[in-house]
Amino acid sequence: MKQHILVIGAGFGGMWTALSATRLFDLHGHDSVEVTVLAPQAELRVRPRFYEPNAHQLAAPIGELFDAVGVRFIKGRAETIDVHNKQVGYLDAAGAQQLCSYDKLVLATGSRLARSGTAGVNEHAFDVDQIEQAVRLEQHLKSLADQPDSAARNTVVVAGGGFTGIETATEMPARLRAILGEAADIKVIIVDRGEKIGASMGADISVSIAQASAEVGVEWRLKSSVAGVDADGVTLADRQRIEASTVIWTTGVRASSLTEQIPGERDALGRLHVDSHLKVIGQDDIFATGDVAYAASDDIGNHALMTCQHAIVLGRHAGNNVAAQLLGVAPTPYSQPKYVTCLDLGAWGAVYTEGWDRQVKLVRQEGKALKTQINTQWIYPPAANRESAWAAADPLIPIA
Incomplete structure (x- = not known):
């Protein structure tokens, strides 16, 4: 019987986890593990662009991409995580309660707006x-x-x-x-x-x-x-x-409430503390990635932020490392020391910065050109063929 990796979430962290895991299995000629993504829709919703008009167009289908690399997709919304019995309860597309068992779990359920108690x-x-x-x-x-x-x-x-x-x-x-x-x-x-x-x-x-x-x-x-x-x-x-x-x-976000169902330490934003391989500390079979992971991005005290910039790299590492654990090969420690910002400023243009102190490098239309490239090309899924998808899922690819 095949072992089973279950990834909850199809955002930046979840999509790249699935691609990276299947990549490593292919490199080792290993076909006895099934990788499944459970999410409400087989699409990558391009959340960094939701401030723009025409928001209904800002979702990229990824069903064919998953098919190309052999990832199974389940359309449903996860509701419960039973760590002891290794089962996830979810509502399927028809609204019926279902259970999905796993050997390894990767939580990639993202974050939500942190609504305050402000009246109205x-x-x-x-x-x-x-x-x-x-x-x-x-x-x-x-x-x-x-x-x-x-x-x-x-x-x-x-x-x-x-x-x-x-x-x-x-x-x-x-x-x-x-x-x-x-x-x-x-x-x-x-x-x-x-x-x-x-x-x-x-x-x-x-x-x-x-x-x-x-x-x-x-x-x-x-x-x-x-x-x-x-x-x-x-x-x-x-x-x-x-x-x-x-x-x-627009007053901040908080990690998915599903993190509360996994025993482990969480930060003030609800993110699970993970080790350098993105395994939840204290849990042998559960990894966390993207906005639900409190992960050190370097060795000088910085941690990944709740952005797609970090979620993409976190996803590549989480998928690689959960697969490496099953294969019994060396994992790749997560590291993302370079931090950049590209802030859209409407008709004025955009501002691009480098470093955690945000040193300005590009402004106005030069910044806008880079922002447009990021928003329309860099953060979108790779082509739906296994060669290009797996090439893009390498955790050691440098990314700004």
Whole structure:
């Protein structure tokens, strides 16, 4: 009977895990292990682009890719993990409860927007965390054209001045003008706790963020936070009121709640502590990758962030190493010492940085050209043939 590796999740971490595992088995001429991916859909949802328009197009099918490398796909949503009996309970495509057994498990279920307890957020705020929410926001923005001209209609408030908040906000003036017309009196406001524009991103990059915000028409309300959201806008912690028909919540993410079903230490974001091979510490048969893994990316104290930049490399290593464990060959320790940032800043362009201190290397249209290449080419799945897929799944491929 074949041994079984079960990968939960088909995002960047999960997809690359499956490709990398089958790659190593092929290199060793080993065909007695089945690799299965369990996920709600056989597609890679390109989450880093959900701040853009046309979100419904931002998913790449990967069923044929899995077929090409011999990965079995189960359409379903994992709900329970029984570590003792090595079983995962899931709802299948028909909504029926099912069980799937495993010999080795790789958790790659990603993260979700960390919604706060702020009043009215769940009822009235939009977000760009998942493709369905991004589509919902786009439908709402288009509906604004049917509303009477008003300050509230023309105003978008973005709660949170981190990566997602900045990209969403700086793209928004152009999106609104495309819907409401060039003459519309557009107002886009980022509400952020920081003391200066882009403070959470670092001193060097914040200069570019401030320049871009001024040029594209994004205001910042600094040293502030949203105390409440309602159908007509937001109330800030200092009781100031902003009338707005559109409020977008972008205040951080948290690892999938399935991590709570695996005994092990977790960080403040819910990520499981893993060793250098991405095996969950204290669990011999469970690996974690992508946004659910708290993994050291170098030997000077940095850890992988919850980004596709890290999830791609984490996935390649997790797949290689879970396969290596079954083969009895040496694993490849995870290491990703190079860290870069490429932040889209709307019509201004983009800013590209290198290093954990985010030293600016490219700005404006040079940065935008690189960002476009990343968003439309580098992060997409490889071609659906085993040679190119396995070549791309090598964990030792350098990646920015």
